Amino acid sequence: xxxxxxxxxxxxxxxxxxxxxxxxxxxxxxxxxxxxxxxxxxxxxxxxxxxxxxxxxxxxxxxxxxxxxxxxxxxxxxxxxxxxxxxxxxxxxxxxxxxxxxxxxxxxxxxxxxxxxxxxxxxxxxxxxxxxxxxxxxxxxxxxxxxxxxxxxxxxxxxxxxxxxxxxxxxxxxxxxxxxxxxxxxxxxxxxxxxxxxxxxxxxxxxx
Numbered sequence: 001x002x003x004x005x006x007x008x009x010x011x012x013x014x015x016x017x018x019x020x021x022x023x024x025x026x027x028x029x030x031x032x033x034x035x036x037x038x039x040x041x042x043x044x045x046x047x048x049x050x051x052x053x054x055x056x057x058x059x060x061x062x063x064x065x066x067x068x069x070x071x072x073x074x075x076x077x078x079x080x081x082x083x084x085x086x087x088x089x090x091x092x093x094x095x096x097x098x099x100x101x102x103x104x105x106x107x108x109x110x111x112x113x114x115x116x117x118x119x120x121x122x123x124x125x126x127x128x129x130x131x132x133x134x135x136x137x138x139x140x141x142x143x144x145x146x147x148x149x150x151x152x153x154x155x156x157x158x159x160x161x162x163x164x165x166x167x168x169x170x171x172x173x174x175x176x177x178x179x180x181x182x183x184x185x186x187x188x189x190x191x192x193x194x195x196x197x198x199x200x201x202x203x204x205x206x207x208x
């Protein structure tokens with residue numbers, strides 16, 4: 001490989017490693033770090049630097065090991081309903097407000113509006129909060145579906161919109177609607193089966 005391209009490839013591998021260090025989500029960190037380690041290992045091979053190749057090969061193997069554990073690990077999901085004036089709920093929203101505003105700009109907690117409010121628990125750890133209200137007889141409008149950074153792997157959303165689907169239907173809901181004002185949130189919704197039905201508006205049919 002041309003030495004100039006090889007140098008650029010080395011910078012590219014370094015950039016990927018650096019990017020991985022900025023990830024809040026452990027899953028994203030592992031995937032991006034894996035890509036960086038594999039790139040650096042390849043770089044080490046081309047420049048005949050065996051220690052660089054071996055070290056980054058080892059790091060890649062560690063990332064693969066932990067990714068396997070993450071995706072094969074069985075987690076116990078449950079929901080914990082809370083009242084609108086629950087003190088922990090208020091503290092949780094206050095503590096995470098800056099992050100919440102990234103995905104739900106302008107969000108203001110209005111407890112009197114909530115038809116449904118619960119924490120999502122993963123192995124009894126609080127992984128997120130779900131707040132929604134009945135917009136009409138058959139429509140559930142989501143006010144907040146926030147997941148704490150370390151649990152952003154779509155499993156929370158799958159639990160809410162798939163495993164709890166029958167619960168929503170029993171309450172008379174036939175569809176869920178939510179506004180999205182961020183690219184990451186829109187991607188999350190599409191991954192969970194929502195379709196765009198208007199400007200910044202997404203919908204998921206519960207009854208088909």
